[in-house]
Amino acid sequence: MGMKDYFHMVSGDGELSYSQNSSVQKQAWLLNQHILETAIQSLISSEESGKTEGLHVVDLGCGVGPVPLALVSLVVDVMQRKCKELNRDKIPKLVMYMNDLPSNDFNLLFKDLMKLEALKGRDNYGVPSCFVMGAPGSYYDRLFPNNTLHFVHANYTLHWLSQVPPGIHDEQGIPLNKGNIYLSETCPKEVAKAYFTQFEQDLTHFIKLRSEEMVHNGCMLMTLRGRPCPTDSLTWTSFELKLITEALTCLVSEGLIKEEKVDSFNMPCYHASTEQLESIVKKEGSFEVEDSKTSIFDVVPEIEDTWEKAQVITKFIRAFSESILSSHFGKNIMSPLYDKLLDQVFKFLDHGHPAQNHAVTVLLRKKHAY
Numbered sequence: 378m379g380m381k382d383y384f385h386m387v388s389g390d391g392e393l394s395y396s397q398n399s400s401v402q403k404q405a406w407l408l409n410q411h412i413l414e415t416a417i418q419s420l421i422s423s424e425e426s427g428k429t430e431g432l433h434v435v436d437l438g439c440g441v442g443p444v445p446l447a448l449v450s451l452v453v454d455v456m457q458r459k460c461k462e463l464n465r466d467k468i469p470k471l472v473m474y475m476n477d478l479p480s481n482d483f484n485l486l487f488k489d490l491m492k493l494e495a496l497k498g499r500d501n502y503g504v505p506s507c508f509v510m511g512a513p514g515s516y517y518d519r520l521f522p523n524n525t526l527h528f529v530h531a532n533y534t535l536h537w538l539s540q541v542p543p544g545i546h547d548e549q550g551i552p553l554n555k556g557n558i559y560l561s562e563t564c565p566k567e568v569a570k571a572y573f574t575q576f577e578q579d580l581t582h583f584i585k586l587r588s589e590e591m592v593h594n595g596c597m598l599m600t601l602r603g604r605p606c607p608t609d610s611l612t613w614t615s616f617e618l619k620l621i622t623e624a625l626t627c628l629v630s631e632g633l634i635k636e637e638k639v640d641s642f643n644m645p646c647y648h649a650s651t652e653q654l655e656s657i658v659k660k661e662g663s664f665e666v667e668d669s670k671t672s673i674f675d676v677v678p679e680i681e682d683t684w685e686k687a688q689v690i691t692k693f694i695r696a697f698s699e700s701i702l703s704s705h706f707g708k709n710i711m712s713p714l715y716d717k718l719l720d721q722v723f724k725f726l727d728h729g730h731p732a733q734n735h736a737v738t739v740l741l742r743k744k745h746a747y
């Protein structure tokens with residue numbers, strides 16, 4: 378079973394939903410807003426865009442909640458401002474595609490999008506200035522015809538792999554990564570290698586597909602949950618995954634989960650450095666790297682109280698991890714698991730450890746017409 382068969386953020390707009398618990402992803406997005414604005418402005422200013430009827434933009438792995446909404450509003454706003462500055466009498470139409478796996482809560486997404494002021498603008502003939510549409514499917518498959526897209530946006534999504542890396546079992550099928558759910562200081566070299574190989578294959582494939590779908594000189598902005606750069610460790614692990622592992626280990630010692638169940642579970646994600654991203658992009662060859670950076674930020678910095686902060690962080694982790702963990706460990710164990718995670722997050726913060734994210738960003742420009 379591949380990721381696309383079971384992975385989704387927690388749906389709806391309730392207390393535990395992704396839409397109410399994605400402030401970390403929004404923090405990362407805001408850090409790169411200026412890069413996004415500059416890229417859209419450069420596309421509007423370019424010769425070709427004066428001739429085109431519309432700017433075609435896709436938000437890949439759009440999810441729901443504040444980020445896709447902020448993206449659409451910002452792109453409309455930047456287009457209007459830039460066309461005014463260039464004295465263009467005609468503002469190109471924005472054709473905005475929202476992509477995610479079919480299990481994403483598209484109903485909520487489109488309900489929220491329809492409330493945006495940015496989507497209410499119409500020209501003298503009553504034609505909308507922005508056409509927004511869904512593009513369900515995996516971005517590890519083709520999604521658009523050749524030469525369609527001017528701008529590709531992907532925020533906090535490409536660290537999710539297409540599948541758990543093969544090659545993390547020995548010849549008898551025994552798991553090599555026992556006691557871990559991802560990379561760790563104690564995991565064998567083969568496991569670290571298998572994870573990086575899967576990431577490299579997935580990203581290379583993704584870039585190749587997008588290069589076919591994008592126009593010459595089109596831009597792609599990708600921000601991933603990543604790791605510090607430079608780092609010499611192949612086994613770098615985020616605080617979120619360390620704490621999930623600890624919570625699972627506690628449930629094993631309490632007899633609520635079997636040890637073998639944890640041994641056979643591996644998170645289908647990889648946290649790369651900007652250096653690794655750039656090297657994969659260069660090797661594939663279709664894009665020029667125009668900008669790249671690593672931003673380190675404290676998650677939920679606005680909350681000082683440790684218990685309250687731990688609750689917010691636990692809900693943030695639950696919103697992206699629940700579908701994966703429940704498909705392996707079962708729905709019934711989710712409440713005890715996230716209660717235990719809350720204890721672990723509290724202890725972690727109480728011991729003075731920083732709850733930080735590394736957002737790794739690259740802005741790419743398509744080199745040649747396909």
Ligand SMILES: C[S@@+](CC[C@H](N)C(=O)[O-])C[C@H]1O[C@@H](n2cnc3c(N)ncnc32)[C@H](O)[C@@H]1O
Pocket residue numbers: 380381384385386399402403406437438439440441442444445476477478481514515516517531532533534537539697
């Ligand atoms: C952490 S959310 C980020 C959502 C949004 N971009 C944001 O910044 O809030 C990751 C999203 O990527 C989607 N996703 C993961 N793998 C995908 C794939 N192969 N194709 C399309 N979407 C995918 C998930 O369903 C999820 O909605």
